[in-house]
Amino acid sequence: MVNWAQMYDCHGDVDRVPELLARVEREDDAEAWGEMGYRLVLECHLVFPASIAALPRLVRLASQSARARELAGAIVRCAAGHQGCDDLLAGCADAIAEFRELLDRHLRSRPDDYLATFRDLLAVEEQYHWSAVLGDFADDFYQVVCPHCTVEVTIAIGGYGRYSAIRDWHLGDVDRRGLRPASPEDLSGIGRWMYETAVRDGEGVLADGIAHLFGQAECPRCASVFNIADEYAASNRPVM
Structure with missing residues (x-):
């Protein structure tokens, strides 16, 4: 049973979210959904105890409600x-598993x-860095640091x-080098899961983009070759 008296929302209130x-x-109720979104997720992408406490009830609604699914997501x-909500989030393990399915x-x-x-x-799988940055590969750019020369x-x-290129704010992307996409059999871990899920669902453009994202790039400065996803994740994976 949730003790809502201790579950403050983004604006410090403890009574509005359960109502x-x-x-x-x-x-x-469209008005209630609008206010709940305002109270559960702050514009700067922070969540609070009431946000986590509301998650199981939102997941129960999510199979029938797009609003519930989007807010839970x-x-x-x-x-x-976790913004200090580690224990609360751990208590939502069953709801998160249900949400995953x-x-x-x-x-x-x-x-x-x-x-x-x-x-x-991806966020449910705690791949927050990919959840935050993954696009539709119509016009996607990622900034990484070469692990060999640090450019x-x-x-x-x-x-x-x-x-891959060196970005010059006057000349644009200079000294371009073609990427080397990963072959499906060489993918592993989250990259393999992402690729296979996109292929399963007929999302060919997404699958091709993922193969390039988890492939290799040549550094235009020192000509060394590195794995794009490894370098991006190393710099952007949140500290848990």
């Missing part, structure tokens, strides 16, 4: 670092919000090309 949850459980995406079923239906759902599922390298995967 709002009760309202949306009775009916699809936003809470999970913002849980990196729900999101995967939704992906299999090939919905219009496929990428958003894919990113929510900042721009990685482009999209309509402008698939290359």
